[in-house]
């Protein structure tokens with residue numbers, strides 16, 4: 538499918554948000570926060586709001602701006618809200634699977650949003666189905682809600698703790714009961730989640746950029762294995778796991794997160810620039826100009842060019858208006874479609890030795906087309922520089938990677954990839970180089986580069 542071909546990127550699965558603000562109507566704040574998190578998922582969006590007695594939800598397929606109208610936001614009255622944006626692979630049943638999921642639980646309604654992927658879904662589903670649970674969606678969160686409900690005898694705190702201890706895999710959860718907002722991060726801290734304050738209210742978000750947009754003050758990241766409960770008594774938290782190994786998804790820094798976000802103490806923009814600098818030290822090329830593949834290659838290209846004292850410019854122009862509804866082009870229109878997405882500034886590249894910086898290569902189809910287009914526009918040499926190591930393995934923690942067989946680095950050597958994309962040279966950042974950019978070696982999941990799946994694997998692939 539052409540859309541898939543144009544994407545040729547790892548895709549973040551979700552962004553989550555929550556707010557507790559007594560005395561305020563919060564639906565619009567949730568809406569703006571989801572706007573700030575839109576890069577984490579463009580296929581569906583939803584907000585659930587509670588006024589302390591009743592939970593209402595509005596969700597649907599599409600961008601935040603498409604899903605919500607003035608009227609739908611006006612209908613969401615209340616001081617407590619959770620929201621979600623989601624990337625869902627095409628043809629996966631969007632209407633049923635949009636979040637938040639709202640259901641009856643404990644002594645009232647609960648709305649829940651999930652970022653990540655559980656690896657013991659099959660086992661948990663079999664276990665629950667054997668006890669009479671009927672599932673209405675294919676969402677992992679439905680399992681989570683059922684586990685919380687089944688452990689409800691000892692109160693909410695105990696129910697949450699017991700339910701979390703049954704989950705394996707990756708999750709950042711934001712959920713609400715009719716009067717409480719709750720944030721939970723898995724024991725490895727694989728997906729980000731942070732806590733902020735807004736004029737005496739509390740907010741939870743996948744990324745700090747959502748806090749910035751609301752004018753909220755960043756308090757801290759929710760710790761791996763921590764549950765935060767916010768209600769009229771304030772904000773309290775407890776750990777449900779004492780695991781010492783952390784595994785934050787390193788791809789947050791490479792591609793997923795917004796450069797203005799800070800995750801677990803690391804600013805994304807700074808790390809991306811440092812990746813570019815490290816790559817420049819490892820693999821300097823003689824070039825007349827350094828071009829980023831926008832947008833995620835920009836910071837790396839700045840770092841690369843700065844380290845080597847090379848000329849940097851925005852020589853590839855991105856069309857920001859290509860979406861899911863793009864009409865599939867005829868075979869004869871394919872190269873037109875690629876130029877529509879990324880078009881070189883001919884005056885900058887003609888007769889030049891061009892260094893192109895991108896954050897990663899997944900299938901290689903886009904890189905090949907970029908190299909070809911630059912050559913067609915008169916570039917004398919094209920050097921491809923990638924600010925991450927080769928992606929050799931699929932992700933099972935909520936990121937939509939291609940099948941392993943479609944990952945070019947799982948099939949070919951670096952030299953074979955260079956030949957395939959048609960570049961004069963191809964260099965990837967090494968794993969030690971990536972760690973130097975991050976300023977630490979521990980605490981990250983790097984499974985798509987190393988096949989070290991610290992959070993475990995689903996039964997089907999074990």
Ligand code: SF4
Pocket residue numbers: 547727785786787788789931932933934935936982983984985986
């Ligand atoms: Fe992130 Fe890769 Fe780990 Fe998936 S496998 S969580 S994409 S680092």
